[in-house]
Amino acid sequence: MRSPVSVIAVALIAMVGAGAGCGRNEQNAPAAAAKPEAAPVAPGIISIAPGSPQLAQIRVEAVKTLDVPTDEVVAPGRVGINPSHSSRVLLPVPGRIASVMARLGDAVEENQPVLTLESPDADGAIGSYRQAEVAERQAQATLVKAEADFQRASDLYEHRAVAQKDLIGAQNDLAQARAAVEAARTSLAQASRRLELLGLRPTDSKPRIVVRAPIGGKVLELNVAPGEYRNDTTAPLMTIANLSTVWMTSEVPETAIRLIRPGERVVITLLAYPGETFAGRVARMADALDPQTRTLKVYVEMANPQGRFRPEMFGTIRHAGALRSLPVIPRSAVVQEYGRAVVFVERAPGQFERRDITLGSAAGSSLPVLTGVQAGDRVVVDGAILLKDR
Known part of the structure; x- marks a missing residue:
């Protein structure tokens, strides 16, 4: 038989164990609550x-x-000059560059002098004009004489003072004189035109050829300096472009060619102007694909009245279907x-x-x-x- 003290000790141990168990359950409760809520x-x-x-x-x-x-076409593009609004300045004849009157970036007007050239061809052109001028005067004098001879022969023939062959001879001389005048006038006109193209006058004593701007616009490239001697008349000395319109050249993937046509409107964005969009029109499309990239070049024309669009700017073109x-x-x-x-x-x-x-x-x-x-x-x-x- 257990003593009262033993019974009390056993009861206390049981109570402590129960309390510890309750504590463990309370500690585990937050862990259970921390389980993922989404299952x-x-x-x-x-x-x-x-x-x-x-x-x-x-x-x-x-x-x-x-x-x-x-369907929508989105393709990268690059701004360039409109080829129908640009021109290269070439030398009309070989010679030494005497002066350059336009600088890179300058705005020039059509027919404005942009450089002068010293060339033996200038002396030759003036000499040819003077010779043609003398020949034309001589032909005119011969014609006046031939007309007078023919008139005299006609009068004499009417009075039977000369034979018919003399009249025919005078008539042939008159026809030849008239043809000679026409030929002389043509030669003089050609010589005069050559002087005009070279920017020369017949009275120039030390002639310098004047090269003029073929169109109005800005000088985008300049490849010449005073004092240089140039023999190659095919090498451009400068490039002038009217930037009132520009072209955006893009390469459209082969799979999207069917979605775009010449004359259609497109939306353009440029890296230089984020958040802005601009209107353009498809001016032309290339006739053949690039065999390496399988793309087709598309040229989009953009109005540029404020000059914001500059050659070599990058952007994209976007064309939406139905x-x-x-x-x-x-x-x-x-x-x-x-x-x-x-x-x-x-x-x-x-x-x-x-x-x-x-x-x-x-x-x-x-x-x-x-x-x-x-x-x-x-x-x-x-x-x-x-x-x-x-």
Whole structure:
């Protein structure tokens, strides 16, 4: 039989053990509460408990529709000069550059002198003009005499004072004199035209050939300096371009050629002017593809009244096809999983379904969806990343 003291000791030990057990249960309670609040309840469905801090960070919106292009061409491009509004300045004849009157970047008017040239051809051109001038005067004098001789022969023939052969001879001389005058006038006109092209006058004693700007515009390239002697009349001395219009040259992929045609309007963006868009028109398309890149050169004309577009600027051209009503979602709604575009659709409060989607070309700040969601679906637009790994 146990003594009262033993019974009391056993009771105390039991009470202490029970208290320790209660303490362990209380310590384990927070650990149980710290378990993930989101647990899959069905394939592709994620559940988050009501009142969860994660749920408070998630925002959903109903999917809307927007008219977006069914097909769109987006290609890089580079600004260049309009070839129909540019010209290269060449030497008319070999010679020494006496002076250059235009600098790089200068604006010049059409027919404005841009350089002068000393050349033996200048002396030769003036000499040829003077010879043609003398020949024309001599031909005129011969014609006057021939006309007088013919008139005298005609009068004498009427009075039977000369034979018919004398009249015919005078008539032939007159015809030859008239032909000689026409030939002399042609030679004089050619000599005069050559002086005009060289910027010379017949009275110049120390002639310098004046080279003039073929068009009005800006000097974009300058490859000449005073004192140089140039023999090559095919090498450009300067390039002048009218930049009131410029061309954007782009290379469109072979798969997108069918979507663009000459005369169509395109939208242009330039790296130099972020956030701005500009209008352009397809001026022409190349006849053959680049065999290496499988692209076709497309030339887009842009009006440039303020001179903001400068050659060698980079940008893109964008051409939209027919419009089609499609569901659109914000970019923030899309997450990438193993190369797939995924969104989370709210099925019920705290219940989200993972869906694969197919996206179209971006339409501003929104993304058109070809498959996967439809108008009215409630999609997570903020906090989708919180659901990605669940």
